[in-house]
Amino acid sequence: EVQLVQSGAEVKKSGESLKISCKGLGYRFSRHWIGWVRQIPGKGLEWMGVIYPGDSDTRYSPAFQGHVTISADKSISTAYLQWSSLKASDTAIYYCARCPEGALSGFDSWGQGTLLTVSS
Amino acid sequence: SYELTQPPSVSVSPGQTARITCSGDALSKKYAYWYQQKSGQAPVLVIYDDRKRPSEIPERFSGSSAGTMATLTISGAQVDDEADYHCYSTDISGNLWVFGGGTKLTVL
Numbered sequence: 001e002v003q004l005v006q007s008g009a010e011v012k013k014s015g016e017s018l019k020i021s022c023k024g025l026g027y028r029f030s031r032h033w034i035g036w037v038r039q040i041p042g043k044g045l046e047w048m049g050v051i052y053p054g055d056s057d058t059r060y061s062p063a064f065q066g067h068v069t070i071s072a073d074k075s076i077s078t079a080y081l082q083w084s085s086l087k088a089s090d091t092a093i094y095y096c097a098r099c100p101e102g103a104l105s106g107f108d109s110w111g112q113g114t115l116l117t118v119s120s
Numbered sequence: 121s122y123e124l125t126q127p128p129s130v131s132v133s134p135g136q137t138a139r140i141t142c143s144g145d146a147l148s149k150k151y152a153y154w155y156q157q158k159s160g161q162a163p164v165l166v167i168y169d170d171r172k173r174p175s176e177i178p179e180r181f182s183g184s185s186a187g188t189m190a191t192l193t194i195s196g197a198q199v200d201d202e203a204d205y206h207c208y209s210t211d212i213s214g215n216l217w218v219f220g221g222g223t224k225l226t227v228l
């Protein structure tokens with residue numbers, strides 16, 4: 001069974017750094033693009049970017065480029081989303097999601113989400 | 121930038137057919153995907169490649185696409201289908217993916 005297991009909720013202050021994780025289970029992690037999606041409470045879904053763990057090819061949405069870093073460690077089947085300096089506006093739920101094997105396309109499986117709260 | 125446009129809300133009575141549209145300039149050349157998101161839960165894929173349905177999704181869910189508009193149809197909508205529905209696709213380059221604004225489906 002395919003599972004994406006995300007790290008737990010975080011409470012941080014503005015200016016702090018953070019790295020959240022997403023572990024892929026039950027499939028060949030390196031062969032599937034994996035992406036990050038933001039959802040501000042009560043709002044829609046926003047595509048942040050994706051990474052192909054096999055070669056670390058990474059694509060970012062212009063709206064998030066420069067503010068977050070997406071990475072992956074295929075040896076432990078884990079993808080990461082990190083911030084070097086958080087803002088209160090980063091408060092949201094962050095989902096990781098997986099694409100079908102070898103294809104940058106729609107996500108077919110999602111993690112449970114990580115709630116990030118940033119206080120000013 | 122690239123945008124997908126959905127109606128904010130759709131309302132039907134139980135047993136009726138619900139149709140949710142998604143418009144975008146590249147949809148005539150790129151596939152649309154549809155996600156169901158119930159309150160407090162992660163999204164779930166209900167339609168991929170415009171019209172294909174994952175095996176675990178009920179047959180009442182179907183998808184279509186014509187020109188620059190994709191449509192999610194729920195035939196015989198049930199109260200349990202109440203959720204937000206999000207369309208998803210890419211721009212013509214294939215490198216920028218976006219979600220529509222989401223449509224809240226009410227069945228009552």
